[in-house]
Amino acid sequence: MFRDALIDALTAGGARVAVLDETAACSYAELDAWSSSLADSLRPLVRTPEDCAALLLPNGGSWLAAYLAAHKAGTAVAPMNAVLTEHEIVRVLEHVRPRALLTSPERSDDIKALCAGRRLPVDVIVVMPGPGRHVVRGPRGAAGTAKTRADTGRVADAPCMIMHTSGSTGVCRPVIQTEQALHLATGFWRGRHRNSDDVVAVPIPLAHTYGHLAAISTLLAGATLLTSSRAFEPAWWLEQLVARDVTVIEAVPTVYRRLLEAAGQRWRPAALRRCLSAGQQTPADLRRDWHRRTGVELLQSWGMTELAGAGLGPTADSCRDSAGIPVPGLEVRVIDPQAPGRPVPAGTVGELWVRGSQVTPGYRTGSGQLAPVTDDDGWLRTGDLVVRDGHECVRIVGRSKDTIMTGGYSVQPAEIEDVLRTHPGVEDAAVIARPDRRRGEVPHAVIVPRHHSRPDAEELLSHCRGLLARYKVPRSIDFAERLPLSVTGKLDRGALRGRYGAPEQEDTPHVVG
Template sequence: MSAGSTISSVETLGHLMSHVSSRYAERVMVEEADGRQFSFSQAEELVERLSNGVAKEVLPGQRVVINLANGYDLFFACLGVARAGAVAVPLSDQLTKVEVERIIEECDPALVVSSLDQIYGDLGEPEIHIDKHSTAAIFYTSGTTGRPKGVELSHKALLDRLNLMGVIGLVGPQSAAFGLPLSHLMGFIFALSMAMAGYRVYFFPKFDPKAVLDIIEQKRPQIFAGVPAMYRLLLEAGAESRRLNSINVWYSSADAMPTDLARKFQDFGSALSFGYASSFGSAAFIEGYGMVELGGAVATRMFPSMPFKSAAIPAGFRELLDNAGIGIPFGGAELKVSDANGSEVAPGTVGELWVKNEGSLKGYFKDKSATDAILANDGWVRTGDLARRGPFGTVYFVGRAKDVIKSGGYSVYAREVEAVLEDHPDVAEASVLGLEDPKLGEVPVAAVRLMPKSKIGVAEIVSWCQDNLAHYKVPRQIKIVAILPRTDTAKVKRDQLRELFEPEK
């Protein structure tokens, strides 16, 4: 392998598999939970066949809906569509029939793929070369803030920040495990990055915490990626008693990661392992901040790997790491905390986080009003996230603007109340929302899921809140639930929780 080929860039999704196959060839690219495997060269051949099948039905630039179950077939279909010069529209297999029909009507696709057999073609046709600034795919948002919207992302947006992953391939064969939906951007980007690095991936179409722990123990991957809810489920499934020391890097995104949970998993992993029984130090834990509209993560908060466990970190250094905010911008992203007019607010003042980034959305598909609402004229994206500036230019995430509860003239941040609830040793996770109130406008209420075998009651949780929160932040109603309803990206569906609570009188 020449140095030039090592760092050469991939400019379009359609070129990805020929590029990585030339480097990694017979390495295993993916092993799914049912044991099915693809080497890089086998995956390249499949993508070429799918591309040629698509090209017989679709013109460059037309849209192709990929309506397949979660798995690498969906990923390869997207790459095949891109190789044919068309635009992939991957759909979640968790959508209802009505939701699928609405998206298909909105997209007006030239083709809807419900089986790879539909687009399985011959070998031999070259890929269609298209501009890297053209739309590569349309990813639909998870719909937690209203009806899902189609986010148009270019080839450049999806690939530019990943090209350095090719350098990682120099260290030799490594492996990773994850079980994210590939129809959503976090899972898709992680699959792309692992392909660029030449990693073998152990993939779970449906996240199963016990199966994931088994694979980590048996197959010894070096990286795991998931959302915070998955880490909670791994902990509840017995992660503490498993041998997870092969993991050198834990990665999380899509929601705020509790610091104490990140520290636990740091210590489950290691800085370096020598086989099953011997290892030392703690793993790195990386938390990404981003959203679909930004083309993925634009900032990272890192808990670095240490030659000792996290409990031994000096107090001053621990405080510095724990107060790093959402992390360090990368890939040329710029962050500012703004008022409604785009002017930066004073340090310590809560404002909306705006991001300028070359990987941001081109727009929402067929939704000019929503596009105008999120994109400022000068290229800044209004994220809808509330944040504040701290010392040394750090940025702290406060919560979603839509999750601010206006109660009697006070602003109650749902994420702050959730963090206090989750600090209770018997509370596994919590979701806080605002309920209409005739006197105060809104009041906070909470749904909580308890740790296994916990017998704690509502009165004890209320008392905990009263000891740790100002009176106006204490939830007026608390419901203990067995599960919190979630999207397939593990975000809580707050609207479904609302029906649990009685209107305030």
């Protein structure tokens, strides 16, 4: 299914360019050989179908080679965002318990020390940059016999990917994505949005579900992927979009807005034919501005890590102002949030429920067991509030959960709150979303100081930066004597949003960007 289709695409690609990054171009044949060499070192470490290999690599050829190597070795792949801190990496490793971790030479010593210090039995495999240099084997790795197909013995509903999200408690949630789910998701995206002669720009992390979907559907089509290991630099991407004759862009709304802000009035990439957005709602003004400047519509979609990709996709003109219609094989219901199980009429706000083969069988627990995410009838409650019209187009209008969507990333307030509470000057903390023109939303922290002595805001942010990825760090801080509670004694986030949820004025002294 998915694995064999991917390996077939590598074989068929031959000398065509598979991936372009800021360092080099890598052909399909080179990527095939590179990943096979890595797979040789990985195979001896794979003992059971439940084993997995973690990836901690920046975007680029190295990431793809390591990813493909894991699939060739027949093990599940657990990508980690390269910007995660040691604190976050440990949480992932303790939940997933991978047999091996593939990483860059620059990070290998730190990762080995981290695993040794935490007594995690993980073999670290160093992925050398460039297809000609291949691999430095891990401490117990040994070369195996090269294979041109994925190792057999796996079934359609076996774990193929483990992508990470956060639950409402802030605990790391490793989401199982099956071979069948990935086959359906990437196959649909390839068929709907790819031609073999496309050059596809993906300026988002490949370890993100949307970035993965965009990148792998590109390889399946035999097209060329343009990506970068560097932090997003609008000027570099604007230059590359023209110089590389990019035909498709896949990005979150924040990226599109920053490209428009940085582009001169004469900028217009002539080859561009399709622009797709996901990860958060795409504001109407951004879609209008992008279309006016480029002549290409900015199409919206909606998906979840729990679906291995898109759940709603753009189609006919009637759906241009929505996230689209359900992808093939996915059932959708819009349910009254106050009466679970009761559908609402078209045009009425309700919670989106989904069911189908794409839906994850569950979250992987630290003990290796699965925690189901659906009800007894197979329905997944997404927590998203939507309106469905008479054409079956679904428009996202909000969320019933407390997730903060910032620049395409999902951030759970509880994770940030736990980190803030570890600071000696913090008695309690709460985090809510604030509107932000560039990122959609950003985290805002409300702090109850310990012993009525207000800690320095910059010190608190520095504390967060040491333990959290940059996109999770609060962009501003307020201080309060106490946090509002509901009648049942729980944190009243509604009251917090009412008091602190508005964007700050630029001259407000306690705003920290």
